[in-house]
Amino acid sequence: MANEIVIAQTTIDNEDQAKELARGAVESKLAAGVHIDAPITAVYWWKSEVETTLEWRISYMTTTERLPQLETWLSERHPYDVPQWITLPVTGGSDAYLAWVVEETTRD
Incomplete structure (x- = not known):
């Protein structure tokens, strides 16, 4: 497939956000679909303190072609000083689903 599919993830401490x-x-066609996981407990170092908080994991299904625009878009809107931003390669899946991701992230 010409466009490689990736899952990009971030977290945030507010469900509405x-x-x-x-x-x-999705409306901007930067992701074909997004999953929001139920609250998870995050434990991490921040400013020399161990923090514990509830966060929602957001997983974006997109292409490597759209990934830079998605990252820029998210960094402009995310309230964290240092938001989590990781990408996971999709190494397989149904041809129909992978084609759908490409189709939905292609600008008209």
Whole structure:
């Protein structure tokens, strides 16, 4: 497939903001679809302290072609100083689903 499919992930501590970041990316055709996981517990170092908080994981299904635009778009809207941003390669899947991701992230 010409466009490689990736899953890009971030987290946020507010469910409504998670939904806004999900919907905005889909409406902008930066992601074909987005999953928001139920609250997870995050434990991490921040400013020399161990923090524990509830966060929602947001997983964007997109292409490597659209990934840079998605990252820029998200960084302009995410309230964290250092938001999580990781990408996971999709190494397989149904041809129909992978084609759908490409189709939905292609600008008209």
